[in-house]
Amino acid sequence: MPPKSVVLTFDDGYLDNWVYAHPVLQQHGMTALLFLVTGWVGEGATRPHAGNGAGAALPPTPDHAACKQAVASQARDDVILRWSEVQAMQAAGSFEIHSHTHTHSRWDQQCATPAEKTEGLQQDLERSRVALQQHLGSVSDHLCWPQGYFDDDYLDVAALTGFRHLYTTDARGQNRPGADTRHIYRVSVKNRGGPMFAQRLWLARHPYWGPLYNAWKKR
Numbered sequence: 001m002p003p004k005s006v007v008l009t010f011d012d013g014y015l016d017n018w019v020y021a022h023p024v025l026q027q028h029g030m031t032a033l034l035f036l037v038t039g040w041v042g043e044g045a046t047r048p049h050a051g052n053g054a055g056a057a058l059p060p061t062p063d064h065a066a067c068k069q070a071v072a073s074q075a076r077d078d079v080i081l082r083w084s085e086v087q088a089m090q091a092a093g094s095f096e097i098h099s100h101t102h103t104h105s106r107w108d109q110q111c112a113t114p115a116e117k118t119e120g121l122q123q124d125l126e127r128s129r130v131a132l133q134q135h136l137g138s139v140s141d142h143l144c145w146p147q148g149y150f151d152d153d154y155l156d157v158a159a160l161t162g163f164r165h166l167y168t169t170d171a172r173g174q175n176r177p178g179a180d181t182r183h184i185y186r187v188s189v190k191n192r193g194g195p196m197f198a199q200r201l202w203l204a205r206h207p208y209w210g211p212l213y214n215a216w217k218k219r
Contacts, residue, residue, distance in 0.1 A: 006201070008032035009167065009186060011100055011144060013041060015078075016061035018085040023051025025094040035100035035144035035167065036086065038131035042077040046084045083135045090136060098142040099163070102127040106146060108154075118153050125161040141165055155182055172214040174204065 008025075010017050013036040025032055048056040060078070062070070067079040089095040101124050111117040125143070132139040141164040145154065148169030158166055166182045173185040187200050203213045 004205075009144070010034045010095075012037050012067075012104070013081045013086070013100070014061070014064075014067055015047070015059060015081060015085075017095070018047070018081055018089065019049045019058055019061050022089050022092070022094045023049055026051060026092060031093055032095050033098055033142070034086075034089070034095040035098050035142075036081070036132075037100045037102070037104045037146075038128045039102040040071060040076050040080045040104070041086060041131075041135075042080060042082045044077070044082045044084065046082065046088055087136065096140070097132065097136055098140050098144065099125065099128040099132060100144045101125060101146055102131060104146045106149060108149065108151065114153060118157050121154060121157045122161060125157065125163065129161065143167070145169075150183075158182070171200075171204070172217045174210055174214070 008030065010021065010032055013034065017034060021032070047059045050056075050058060062079060070076060070079040086095075086097055090097050103124055105120070105124060107117045107120040107124070111120055129139045139162075141162055143158055143163040143165070144167040150158075150166065150168065155166070158164075164181055165184060167184045167186060169188065170183070170185055171187045173183070175185055185204075187197075187204050189197060203210045
């Protein structure tokens with residue numbers, strides 16, 4: 001890989017991915033990964049986005065907290081992508097589409113026994129694969145865990161259902177050649193400005209200071 005290579009990832013499938021991220025990625029000729037909660041995606045025609053030209057009335061795109069409230073109240077179509085928009089982004093090459101499960105459930109918190117947990121997770125992942133295959137014609141072996149959580153049972157179920165590249169919200173590690181693809185680290189983009197993010201990227205790739213920083217964070 002060339003120096004300073006990055007992978008851009010987006011989780012859940014919020015409408016702002018279509019309205020704002022899609023035209024920006026197209027403008028710069030870039031492709032990001034979108035981890036989609038397949039059970040949240042709706043039906044209907046595509047809505048306007050920021051690349052449609054002047055005068056287009058853009059749909060509201062609330063902040064993350066408001067989006068979570070809308071999802072919980074079953075007002076998902078107001079804040080979540082539609083399959084038509086997902087298909088358009090995939091066809092344009094601005095996004096690759098991968099699984100973020102079907103329901104975004106934490107089965108370790110919802111089930112009383114390990115057997116119930118693994119059964120619920122397996123059904124969740126299988127439903128996600130079916131939805132992606134049905135609507136997009138294919139499904140990859142890339143999966144992002146809800147809230148970044150996984151354990152050994154989760155890893156076993158992922159392998160059983162055909163997932164080999166597993167992403168978390170854990171930033172306390174480095175993705176290096178030969179590393180375990182079942183634990184791909186990611187750095188969050190927070191509203192802290194460019195210098196802070198540049199520093200975090202530098203630490204994410206530095207062979208000496210990066211591991212020291214990660215060891216300090218783990219403590």
